[in-house]
Amino acid sequence: xxxxxxxxxxxxxxxxxxxxxxxxxxxxxxxxxxxxxxxxxxxxxxxxxxxxxxxxxxxxxxxxxxxxxxxxxxxxxxxxxxxxxxxxxxxxxxxxxxxxxxxxxxxxxxxxxxxxxxxxxxxxxxxxxxxxxxxxxxxxxxxxxxxxxxxxxxxxxxxxxxxxxxxxxxxxxxxxxxxxxxxxxxxxxxxxxxxxx
Amino acid sequence: xxxxxxxxxxxxxxxxxxxxxxxxxxxxxxxxxxxxxxxxxxxxxxxxxxxxxxxxxxxxxxxxxxxxxxxxxxxxxxxxxxxxxxxxxxxxxxxxxxxxxxxxxxxxxxxxxxxxxxxxxxxxxxxxxxxxxxxxxxxxxxxxxxxxxxxxxxxxxxxxxxxxxxxxxxxxxxxxxxxxxxxxxxxxxxxxxxxxxxxxxxxxxxxxxxxxxxxxxxxxxxxxxxxxxxxxxxxxxxxxxxxxxxxxxxxxxxxxxxxxxxxxxxxxxxxxxxxxxxx
Numbered sequence: 001x002x003x004x005x006x007x008x009x010x011x012x013x014x015x016x017x018x019x020x021x022x023x024x025x026x027x028x029x030x031x032x033x034x035x036x037x038x039x040x041x042x043x044x045x046x047x048x049x050x051x052x053x054x055x056x057x058x059x060x061x062x063x064x065x066x067x068x069x070x071x072x073x074x075x076x077x078x079x080x081x082x083x084x085x086x087x088x089x090x091x092x093x094x095x096x097x098x099x100x101x102x103x104x105x106x107x108x109x110x111x112x113x114x115x116x117x118x119x120x121x122x123x124x125x126x127x128x129x130x131x132x133x134x135x136x137x138x139x140x141x142x143x144x145x146x147x148x149x150x151x152x153x154x155x156x157x158x159x160x161x162x163x164x165x166x167x168x169x170x171x172x173x174x175x176x177x178x179x180x181x182x183x184x185x186x187x188x189x190x191x192x193x194x195x196x197x
Numbered sequence: 198x199x200x201x202x203x204x205x206x207x208x209x210x211x212x213x214x215x216x217x218x219x220x221x222x223x224x225x226x227x228x229x230x231x232x233x234x235x236x237x238x239x240x241x242x243x244x245x246x247x248x249x250x251x252x253x254x255x256x257x258x259x260x261x262x263x264x265x266x267x268x269x270x271x272x273x274x275x276x277x278x279x280x281x282x283x284x285x286x287x288x289x290x291x292x293x294x295x296x297x298x299x300x301x302x303x304x305x306x307x308x309x310x311x312x313x314x315x316x317x318x319x320x321x322x323x324x325x326x327x328x329x330x331x332x333x334x335x336x337x338x339x340x341x342x343x344x345x346x347x348x349x350x351x352x353x354x355x356x357x358x359x360x361x362x363x364x365x366x367x368x369x370x371x372x373x374x375x376x377x378x379x380x381x382x383x384x385x386x387x388x389x390x391x392x393x394x395x396x397x398x399x400x401x402x403x404x405x406x407x408x409x410x411x412x413x414x415x416x417x418x419x420x421x422x423x424x425x426x427x428x429x430x431x432x433x434x435x436x437x438x439x440x441x442x443x444x445x446x447x448x449x450x451x452x453x454x455x456x457x458x459x460x461x462x463x464x465x466x467x468x469x470x471x472x473x474x475x476x
Binding site: 158159160163164167179190191192 | 248253267269
């Protein structure tokens with residue numbers, strides 16, 4: 001009986017419509033597509049805002065407070081990088097992959113994995129290592145949405161920055177190789193990079 | 198008569214050579230290099246060479262000097278806020294984190310002369326030295342000290358040395374290889390000049406540089422003059438440059454609570470960050 005129903009539904013979907021014109025179907029399908037697609041992306045973008053990120057106390061009470069003390073939050077020129085600017089890729093394919101991966105965080109939220117400052121602190125290194133690995137694999141793509149060696153005039157930098165950036169370019173390093181802990185506290189017990197030994 | 202005059206002059210010259218006071222250079226004719234000293238917090242060599250603590254460690258690996266990055270045309274370029282923070286200074290930072298020290302140097306056939314001029318600031322975080330309000334120290338690295346020309350005094354500064362957090366109170370500064378000469382002037386009454394060395398441990402006597410030190414405070418300015426033999430533990434000679442660093446313990450500070458300079462080179466008739474003038 002059930003099988004018969006399934007076959008019936010599938011058959012109905014496959015059967016050409018006798019009631020609606022092809023134009024009606026195309027127009028309705030086209031606009032439904034826009035509404036669905038627009039809605040999907042709008043919802044996804046809503047999860048990219050700073051407000052969304054700090055709507056959970058896990059982020060608001062910890063890393064957000066640290067980030068507020070840094071240059072990516074407040075600076076001379078008023079250009080602000082919010083959470084997603086660094087932690088979510090801009091292009092659609094990588095963004096989708098990251099969002100799907102981030103859905104694990106819902107599980108963490110339900111289980112209360114980091115729901116106290118102590119639990120967060122205990123997991124800080126592990127969480128940071130995951131993010132550093134992601135950034136390193138992507139060759140600091142999110143940093144480079146704004147910063148690039150091509151656009152950088154190292155002559156205008158302080159000596160220590162200019163010398164280090166010269167070395168970084170020579171050795172084909174990317175931003176995250178050195179710039180860890182610039183928006184949040186550096187975790188304790190960081191491992192040394194093997195390649196630098 | 199003429200012969201007598203000559204012999205008198207020769208005798209006078211020998212007398213003068215025997216007395217440091219006469220041999221001291223005319224400091225008015227020796228240029229002064231201002232070197233900023235700063236409170237370093239807990240940043241021993243292990244910290245400086247660890248990438249996760251100090252991203253500049255990759256510069257050190259490439260042969261860069263500390264001063265090469267952090268001395269911006271005579272002005273310090275370091276994160277003083279971080280140095281004074283609980284992360285790097287758990288015990289409390291001094292009120293004044295940096296101040297300049299005027300460094301002059303001269304030499305003759307036998308001796309090296311170094312003069313330091315500075316205003317020692319009050320407001321030490323942990324004034325443990327009750328006998329000496331101020332101590333001024335200069336160290337020189339021999340060519341066996343690992344990275345001696347790059348890191349200066351940091352070669353002697355280790356995480357397990359006394360006054361570092363959790364360190365053994367008996368363990369002094371040390372170098373892993375080679376040796377450094379240490380000369381120190383103390384402001385305490387009757388205090389003797391230190392002619393010391395730092396090898397596997399620090400020795401506050403037994404150096405072979407014949408160090409003499411004179412210091413005085415005029416107004417709020419200290420002037421300390423060191424005299425040492427060129428041929429000490431660290432062998433100096435005309436045409437050579439030697440790595441050195443300066444430390445000032447101000448306001449009764451002790452142990453690691455000094456203001457220190459990065460490592461610089463002292464050129465003896467040679468190029469250097471500080472050039473000793475021939476007498």
